[in-house]
Amino acid sequence: MRAFESIEELGQALADQRYLVDDELATVVFLALRLRKPLLVEGEPGVGKTELAKALAAASEAPLLRLQCYEGIDVAHALYDWDYPRQLLHLRAGGSSPLYSEQFLLRRPLLEALSHRGCVLLIDELDRADDEFEAFLLEFLSDFQVTIPEVGTVGGGEPPAVIVTSNRTRELHDALKRRCMYHWIEHPDLAREVAIAQARLPEVPLPLVRQVCAFVQELRWLDLHRVPGVGETLDWTRSLAELGGGEVEPDTAGRTLGSLLKGRDDLERVRGGELASLVERARERGREVA
Amino acid sequence: MGARSPEPSAADDAVLESVVRFGRALRDVGLAASVDRELTFCRALAEVDVRCREQVGAAARASFVSDPGELTAFEVVFARFWEGASLSLEAVAEHGETDPRMPGPQHGGESLPQFRRELTASRMLGAGETRASREIPSRPGEELGRGERRGVLAAWSPVEVETDRERLALAREEVAAVRRLAEELRAAAPQRSSRRLKPSRGGGRLDLRRTLRNSLATDGEAMRPVYATPSRRPRRLLFLCDVSGSMERYSRALLASLQASVAAGIRAEAFVFATRLTRVTGPLAGHDVAGALERARGLVADWSGGTRIGAALADFNARYACLGLARGAVVIVVSDGWDRGDPAVLERELERLRRQCRRLAWLNPRPGELRGQPLATGMRVALRHVDDFVPGHDPRAAGDLARLIRGLGAGRPRRRQRAVASEAR
Numbered sequence: 001m002r003a004f005e006s007i008e009e010l011g012q013a014l015a016d017q018r019y020l021v022d023d024e025l026a027t028v029v030f031l032a033l034r035l036r037k038p039l040l041v042e043g044e045p046g047v048g049k050t051e052l053a054k055a056l057a058a059a060s061e062a063p064l065l066r067l068q069c070y071e072g073i074d075v076a077h078a079l080y081d082w083d084y085p086r087q088l089l090h091l092r093a094g095g096s097s098p099l100y101s102e103q104f105l106l107r108r109p110l111l112e113a114l115s116h117r118g119c120v121l122l123i124d125e126l127d128r129a130d131d132e133f134e135a136f137l138l139e140f141l142s143d144f145q146v147t148i149p150e151v152g153t154v155g156g157g158e159p160p161a162v163i164v165t166s167n168r169t170r171e172l173h174d175a176l177k178r179r180c181m182y183h184w185i186e187h188p189d190l191a192r193e194v195a196i197a198q199a200r201l202p203e204v205p206l207p208l209v210r211q212v213c214a215f216v217q218e219l220r221w222l223d224l225h226r227v228p229g230v231g232e233t234l235d236w237t238r239s240l241a242e243l244g245g246g247e248v249e250p251d252t253a254g255r256t257l258g259s260l261l262k263g264r265d266d267l268e269r270v271r272g273g274e275l276a277s278l279v280e281r282a283r284e285r286g287r288e289v290a
Numbered sequence: 291m292g293a294r295s296p297e298p299s300a301a302d303d304a305v306l307e308s309v310v311r312f313g314r315a316l317r318d319v320g321l322a323a324s325v326d327r328e329l330t331f332c333r334a335l336a337e338v339d340v341r342c343r344e345q346v347g348a349a350a351r352a353s354f355v356s357d358p359g360e361l362t363a364f365e366v367v368f369a370r371f372w373e374g375a376s377l378s379l380e381a382v383a384e385h386g387e388t389d390p391r392m393p394g395p396q397h398g399g400e401s402l403p404q405f406r407r408e409l410t411a412s413r414m415l416g417a418g419e420t421r422a423s424r425e426i427p428s429r430p431g432e433e434l435g436r437g438e439r440r441g442v443l444a445a446w447s448p449v450e451v452e453t454d455r456e457r458l459a460l461a462r463e464e465v466a467a468v469r470r471l472a473e474e475l476r477a478a479a480p481q482r483s484s485r486r487l488k489p490s491r492g493g494g495r496l497d498l499r500r501t502l503r504n505s506l507a508t509d510g511e512a513m514r515p516v517y518a519t520p521s522r523r524p525r526r527l528l529f530l531c532d533v534s535g536s537m538e539r540y541s542r543a544l545l546a547s548l549q550a551s552v553a554a555g556i557r558a559e560a561f562v563f564a565t566r567l568t569r570v571t572g573p574l575a576g577h578d579v580a581g582a583l584e585r586a587r588g589l590v591a592d593w594s595g596g597t598r599i600g601a602a603l604a605d606f607n608a609r610y611a612c613l614g615l616a617r618g619a620v621v622i623v624v625s626d627g628w629d630r631g632d633p634a635v636l637e638r639e640l641e642r643l644r645r646q647c648r649r650l651a652w653l654n655p656r657p658g659e660l661r662g663q664p665l666a667t668g669m670r671v672a673l674r675h676v677d678d679f680v681p682g683h684d685p686r687a688a689g690d691l692a693r694l695i696r697g698l699g700a701g702r703p704r705r706r707q708r709a710v711a712s713e714a715r
Contacts, residue, residue: 027345032352034337181352182355
């Protein structure tokens with residue numbers, strides 16, 4: 001795993017992976033890596049929490065191990081399990097090697113992360129898991145080693161870089177938060193969003209990108225049910241680019257709005273009346289940014 | 291993690307001292323700045339350029355803050371920390387933002403000094419000499435001058451309890467009643483099936499892990515299969531309670547019921563609203579009933595204010611429901627429907643909420659004395675959009691709540707299969 005000497009170097013490495021961070025996030029990620037603490041990232045849906053882990057893995061040339069949390073996830077899904085069918089077959093075939101040994105061990109993401117020397121471990125949407133799992137994770141995140149009774153203790157080497165994301169559907173335990181560095185990702189401002197979209201979609205002409213981002217920024221001011229994130233901005237930019245035309249037009253915008261807004265109420269609200277003026281303002285601001 | 295790194299070399303005594311003072315100042319505004327977080331911050335300081343405000347700020351935020359709601363309070367203290375201003379209590383208090391007697395962040399301009407005394411808490415617990423009674427010169431008994439408490443305070447104060455026609459039980463018994471209610475709720479809470487499996491006697495799917503373990507006793511021959519089925523968990527119970535002026539006589543009992551629900555450990559979520567919405571689940575949690583009520587009460591700035599139910603629901607839908615908080619939940623709105631907001635908004639938001647939740651019930655605490663009179667506007671609107679309507683349910687009859695919830699059950703009510711949005715026009 002590549003070690004970063006300075007905050008600027010880390011920021012540049014992430015930018016090379018087409019993930020732009022501001023100074024604050026760069027500092028926090030840098031600190032999490034240096035202090036070997038997990039980083040808890042929260043923010044609105046679509047601000048790039050999961051992408052951060054992917055970019056960090058790519059930037060530090062380390063494998064990414066991902067644990068998607070869901071309700072009912074337990075140790076057998078997250079840490080390790082035994083390969084029962086193989087064990088049964090082994091018994092049937094009259095095998096004599098011990099049943100509970102490395103040979104029959106199924107490594108799940110957490111165990112895998114401990115065995116690798118240096119990797120990025122993404123624990124995604126932890127708030128979806130239940131309290132029991134969170135309690136288990138607590139121990140894992142503070143010691144970075146686990147004991148499998150039949151095999152022994154795993155870990156103790158170089159701990160993985162851990163990124164935990166949460167959508168705040170429920171409050172995580174204080175004990176867990178205490179073990180983590182914390183960062184709240186906001187929606188980016190116009191200049192930054194343009195930079196992000198440009199880095200991600202270099203093939204799309206810049207004036208269009210500017211107008212799209214300005215339009216999305218305007219939308220975020222409206223009192224919508226669900227505000228579009230950067231992910232949706234990129235989708236919409238791609239949609240408009242596919243349809244051709246170097247500018248945001250009320251007509252095409254209205255037809256493709258579905259890649260930006262995911263709800264009937266919001267769609268009707270924007271389409272009904274405001275669209276033309278929004279497009280007009282977006283074009284103006286797009287030109288101003290240029 | 292390996293051995294803890296030694297104390298950072300960059301942190302000489304002066305830095306350490308200021309970090310400690312910084313942590314203390316953060317605690318005073320209500321952040322959980324524990325010692326281990328201070329240590330983290332110290333270690334972080336050794337890694338960043340301590341002359342750069344942005345970097346030190348980022349390090350401090352990542353170490354001390356763990357909730358976006360804490361950011362404002364943090365920024366105030368951090369600004370003072372960075373400027374090297376004194377962080378002692380007096381200095382902050384003089385800033386006009388903080389009352390040193392109160393834990394938790396406070397907002398300027400919305401102070402309700404009466405509630406800052408811990409009088410109610412100590413009274414409710416029947417405690418004798420407490421910190422509160424030391425701070426307030428008079429003893430609690432003398433403190434309760436009649437006629438002094440009006441408006442906001444009346445809804446809460448023990449005096450009001452005594453003058454209220456349907457009197458509440460005495461404080462100590464009241465606490466006991468809340469505990470009893472929690473017990474009953476625990477038994478009555480609706481359930482749903484979980485994805486977690488539990489062993490069963492047959493039926494469900496084969497639990498290979500256990501089967502194989504057991505087979506070791508029979509030389510690897512799996513003689514006795516073991517099965518597992520999904521276990522049951524409490525279904526989320528979501529309370530949205532009106533604490534506006536018209537609900538004043540019920541608010542206190544309501545809050546106590548909410549506390550019981552949250553403390554029962556049945557995945558209950560509590561929100562209160564008058565003109566805006568406040569989530570009180572966190573403050574209500576815990577075993578200390580009086581303390582929890584006090585904490586929650588202190589958070590609600592618009593207690594006994596005007597009512598805008600639609601706006602409050604919109605707020606709920608935008609901030610919480612979109613996170614999935616209402617999904618599959620049993621939602622109980624407690625309000626008398628006296629709404630000063632736009633009925634169209636209420637209609638739209640109720641419908642939005644209903645589409646997300648399992649069951650939407652509306653409790654109207656107005657007793658029978660009003661029967662025969664026309665319903666409040668909000669109520670008339672709401673009737674068309676809720677699954678259950680329970681009129682005349684007095685939240686002070688604590689035991690009834692558990693019965694009611696058991697009655698509601700977790701089942702999905704038969705709903706009209708039509709697009710309501712088009713009808714609303």
